[in-house]
Amino acid sequence: MPLASLAAALPYYPVNDYGPAMKGMVIGGLGIVHVFLAQFAIGGGMLLCYFQWLAQTGREPHARRFLDGYFKILVLVSFVTGALTGVAMWFTTIQISARTIGLMVDEFHWIWAIEWCFFSLEIAAGYTFLKWGDRLPDTWRLRLLAAYALASWMSLFWINGILSWQLTPGAWADGAGVWAGLFNPSFWPSLVFRTTVAMALAALAAAVVINTMDVDREARRRLILRAAHLLAPMALMPPLGLWYLAVIPDDSRSWLLGGSIAMTMFVGIAAGASVLVGAYAAIGLLLRRLYINGATATLLLALAFGATAAGEFVREGARKPYTVRDVLYSNSITPDELAGLRARGSVVDDPYPLRDAARYPTAQLQTGAKVFRLQCAVCHTMRGANALVHLAGTWTPEQLRMNIAKLQHTKPFMPPFAGPASEVEAIAQLIQWEVAGAPRAWPDTTGDAAALARIAGWLDEATPAGRPGAGASDHRAGGRP
Amino acid sequence: MTPPDGTAVYLVLYVATWLVHVALIGHVLTGTAWLAVRAALGKDDDALAATFRDRLPFMLGAAITAGVAPLLFVQVLYQERFYTANLLLSHRWMAVVPALIVGFYALYAAKTARVAAWPARWRAAVPGVATACFVFVAYSWTENHLLTLRPDRWATMYGEGAVVHVEAQLVPRVAMWLGLALPVGATIAAWAVRDDAGALRQLRAAALAGLAVAVAAGGVMVASWEPATAPRRGVAGVMLWGALGPALVLAVLWAVLPRARRRRLTLGAASFAALVVLVHVALFREAYRWDALAAARPRVAAAGGMAAFFAVFVANAAVIAWLIRGARRALRPAP
Numbered sequence: 015m016p017l018a019s020l021a022a023a024l025p026y027y028p029v030n031d032y033g034p035a036m037k038g039m040v041i042g043g044l045g046i047v048h049v050f051l052a053q054f055a056i057g058g059g060m061l062l063c064y065f066q067w068l069a070q071t072g073r074e075p076h077a078r079r080f081l082d083g084y085f086k087i088l089v090l091v092s093f094v095t096g097a098l099t100g101v102a103m104w105f106t107t108i109q110i111s112a113r114t115i116g117l118m119v120d121e122f123h124w125i126w127a128i129e130w131c132f133f134s135l136e137i138a139a140g141y142t143f144l145k146w147g148d149r150l151p152d153t154w155r156l157r158l159l160a161a162y163a164l165a166s167w168m169s170l171f172w173i174n175g176i177l178s179w180q181l182t183p184g185a186w187a188d189g190a191g192v193w194a195g196l197f198n199p200s201f202w203p204s205l206v207f208r209t210t211v212a213m214a215l216a217a218l219a220a221a222v223v224i225n226t227m228d229v230d231r232e233a234r235r236r237l238i239l240r241a242a243h244l245l246a247p248m249a250l251m252p253p254l255g256l257w258y259l260a261v262i263p264d265d266s267r268s269w270l271l272g273g274s275i276a277m278t279m280f281v282g283i284a285a286g287a288s289v290l291v292g293a294y295a296a297i298g299l300l301l302r303r304l305y306i307n308g309a310t311a312t313l314l315l316a317l318a319f320g321a322t323a324a325g326e327f328v329r330e331g332a333r334k335p336y337t338v339r340d341v342l343y344s345n346s347i348t349p350d351e352l353a354g355l356r357a358r359g360s361v362v363d364d365p366y367p368l369r370d371a372a373r374y375p376t377a378q379l380q381t382g383a384k385v386f387r388l389q390c391a392v393c394h395t396m397r398g399a400n401a402l403v404h405l406a407g408t409w410t411p412e413q414l415r416m417n418i419a420k421l422q423h424t425k426p427f428m429p430p431f432a433g434p435a436s437e438v439e440a441i442a443q444l445i446q447w448e449v450a451g452a453p454r455a456w457p458d459t460t461g462d463a464a465a466l467a468r469i470a471g472w473l474d475e476a477t478p479a480g481r482p483g484a485g486a487s488d489h490r491a492g493g494r495p
Numbered sequence: 496m497t498p499p500d501g502t503a504v505y506l507v508l509y510v511a512t513w514l515v516h517v518a519l520i521g522h523v524l525t526g527t528a529w530l531a532v533r534a535a536l537g538k539d540d541d542a543l544a545a546t547f548r549d550r551l552p553f554m555l556g557a558a559i560t561a562g563v564a565p566l567l568f569v570q571v572l573y574q575e576r577f578y579t580a581n582l583l584l585s586h587r588w589m590a591v592v593p594a595l596i597v598g599f600y601a602l603y604a605a606k607t608a609r610v611a612a613w614p615a616r617w618r619a620a621v622p623g624v625a626t627a628c629f630v631f632v633a634y635s636w637t638e639n640h641l642l643t644l645r646p647d648r649w650a651t652m653y654g655e656g657a658v659v660h661v662e663a664q665l666v667p668r669v670a671m672w673l674g675l676a677l678p679v680g681a682t683i684a685a686w687a688v689r690d691d692a693g694a695l696r697q698l699r700a701a702a703l704a705g706l707a708v709a710v711a712a713g714g715v716m717v718a719s720w721e722p723a724t725a726p727r728r729g730v731a732g733v734m735l736w737g738a739l740g741p742a743l744v745l746a747v748l749w750a751v752l753p754r755a756r757r758r759r760l761t762l763g764a765a766s767f768a769a770l771v772v773l774v775h776v777a778l779f780r781e782a783y784r785w786d787a788l789a790a791a792r793p794r795v796a797a798a799g800g801m802a803a804f805f806a807v808f809v810a811n812a813a814v815i816a817w818l819i820r821g822a823r824r825a826l827r828p829a830p
Contacts, residue, residue: 025575027575027578027579027582028579028582028583028649028653029582030582030585090600090603093556094556094596094599094600094603095596097556097559097560098559098592098595098596098599099592100563101559101562101563101566101592101595102589102592104566105581105588105589105591105592106589108578108581108582109581109582109585109589112578112579112581112582115570115578116570116574116575116578117794119567119570119571119574120571120574120792120794120795120798121794121798122798122800123567123568123570123571123795123798123800124798124799124800124801124803124804125800126567127508127564127567127800127804127808128800128803128804128807130560130563130564130567131804131807131808131811132807132811133560133563134560134561134811134815135811135814135815137556137557137560138815138818138819139815139818141553141556141557142818142819142822144553145553146822146823146826149826149827149828149829150822150825150826150827151825151827153825154821154822154825157818157821157822158818158822161814161818165811191799192798192799192800193799193800365649365650366649366650366653366654367650367653367654368654369653369654369655369656
């Protein structure tokens with residue numbers, strides 16, 4: 015395979031199959047764990063600074079003991095699993111959408127390098143505290159913890175800019191450069207929201223840790239109430255959430271507010287879990303100053319994990335049909351490539367063979383399988399999660415052809431189909447063949463000129479020929495032709 | 496050999512940060528293997544073993560942190576090749592992450608009083624598991640690296656569903672790196688035990704053995720180069736064999752180090768020699784894949800933020816130095 019073909023405008027990467035799991039579940043599962051641990055580390059740094067201050071000013075006699083124990087947990091969890099799941103996020107994103115992470119690296123590699131500088135500072139300050147903390151005067155303990163906390167928050171600062179850019183590139187999309195992309199419209203609400211989440215997670219984890227301390231109940235209650243102070247910023251979450259909703263694209267907002275019931279339910283789970291945690295914090299801890307035991311603290315932390323998971327699902331889902339708004343569709347095809355792929359075909363240049371070519375009785379079905387692999391497999395499976403046989407199995411042949419040809423109008427969070435009529439027909443046949451139980455014999459409809467002409471008409475209606483990027487503007491307009 | 500347009504700064508940063516990463520990983524590998532062997536022999540109660548046990552978790556954390564930078568720059572320089580190799584090796588490649596997590600926690604476990612109280616066999620198993628994990632990661636990285644240079648094999652490998660890439664120079668290349676890890680790791684460790692002639696003698700054995708393995712494996716590797724992967728074998732060979740001189744100097748310095756009168760000076764010279772060896776081998780590594788390096792993509796060339804990166808890099812390095820120096824000075828005596 016000559017390298018020249020791999021350097022074409024659309025790079026073809028080998029696509030892996032994860033069986034019944036859709037790829038979003040793979041990256042989502044890891045991402046949620048990583049975000050949870052990373053935010054715990056960021057809030058943990060702030061909490062430790064607070065407790066060091068309490069200790070050195072004599073306000074809380076057990077603060078230092080708690081601090082040293084909590085810090086060891088932070089190191090064991092955050093420095094090891096947190097850091098390595100961060101590396102794993104890179105590797106996993108390559109597995110799921112190599113072109114997306116490639117674009118992000120191309121555009122933001124200096125920002126990532128800056129983030130790495132702060133990550134290095136975080137690790138250096140943290141390990142210095144771990145090694146020498148018990149032999150240092152309070153001033154230096156606080157300096158090290160402050161450096162650790164600031165550095166970990168700065169990591170969030172930069173990464174948050176890259177992640178929020180994916181949904182709201184802002185002036186960057188008009189050529190304004192990397193800084194406009196970083197400080198995009200959703201940068202600040204997202205940053206402040208994540209900061210409040212981080213503080214809340216650290217406080218709830220502290221409540222769990224405090225319950226393991228060998229001190230009397232009153233001392234534990236006092237420590238928990240101190241830690242609960244970091245839950246107070248949760249009061250900002252509703253206005254921050256509204257701010258975020260106000261700056262994201264209209265169609266993305268519509269998915270979250272009823273346009274997509276799955277997305278709306280996840281918004282509800284995130285908001286509901288946050289309200290439960292916030293209400294318990296406000297009433298139980300901050301107003302009535304109650305003690306919470308380990309079981310309750312663990313339950314609250316689990317609720318916070320649920321809220322984080324649902325929130326990340328919403329953040330990822332709101333980007334559809336893009337991974338980078340208006341620039342890269344979720345299947346790694348750009349709006350500008352549509353016209354060329356319509357004319358030439360999306361899989362004719364794909365150098366990677368099918369691993370199960372012998373399974374398909376016709377060349378047309380093999381083409382359909384390649385189209386599925388390139389254009390659909392990032393979000394769908396054939397028979398597992400979000401399966402095509404379930405979503406489209408009851409459609410008539412003509413429905414299949416039209417719905418696929420006009421995909422961005424069939425479901426506005428789908429990208430437009432990027433291929434000629436023959437490829438629409440190929441994947442329509444593939445779905446019917448799979449629904450029929452993958453029989454050994456299947457008619458080849460490649461020569462059905464009438465069907466292909468109808469499909470070509472629908473394709474032109476969906477994205478008029480010679481209009482590169484038309485799919486993008488259609489989506490901005492709300493997905494209606 | 497002039498770097499393609501727009502790649503020079505990334506190439507320099509990649510090699511520089513990769514060298515730091517490799518040096519730290521060399522130290523971790525040396526220390527972990529050392530602990531495993533010494534524990535198996537029931538001789539892990541000396542100062543050198545205690546030093547390794549104490550510092551290895553931090554050194555691995557530092558190595559992984561340092562490794563993030565070359566991982567970023569390799570994506571800038573060799574994006575399509577690196578991503579393709581990642582995808583082809585698939586879950587086999589992704590296994591490096593759990594392996595690192597297991598190895599990391601094993602290093603923390605090795606420091607605990609509970610593990611210290613175990614019988615020698617079980618005490619050795621903990622760093623032994625960590626060593627196996629790190630060797631697996633090293634093997635996987637080399638496999639991935641070599642696969643990036645074999646686009647002629649990609650489509651076939653994908654079609655066969657294979658997640659393992661084997662070629663003649665894979666094992667000798669891994670052996671060369673593992674061998675090189677010993678003198679590099681031993682040299683770093685020697686600074687902590689430089690007043691202990693007994694510990695230096697032990698490290699000397701490891702350093703010289705590692706150098707011998709690295710030179711022998713390097714020879715086998717050169718003999719097994721395939722034309723498809725080494726269009727500039729001559730240049731790469733010069734880079735590699737250029738490491739022999741400083742390697743010989745390093746061997747001599749290590750030979751005399753335990754009984755050297757001016758031990759700090761000798762150790763400083765050995766450290767410099769180790770650095771020169773590493774630089775040579777790093778340059779060989781890049782020269783070998785020189786033809787895989789293309790001009791920077793337009794988006795990369797236009798990306799902003801370089802000045803900010805260098806400013807933040809200098810500022811953060813200064814803060815790190817200030818924190819460590821200040822904290823060290825403020826230390827109270829150990830109880």
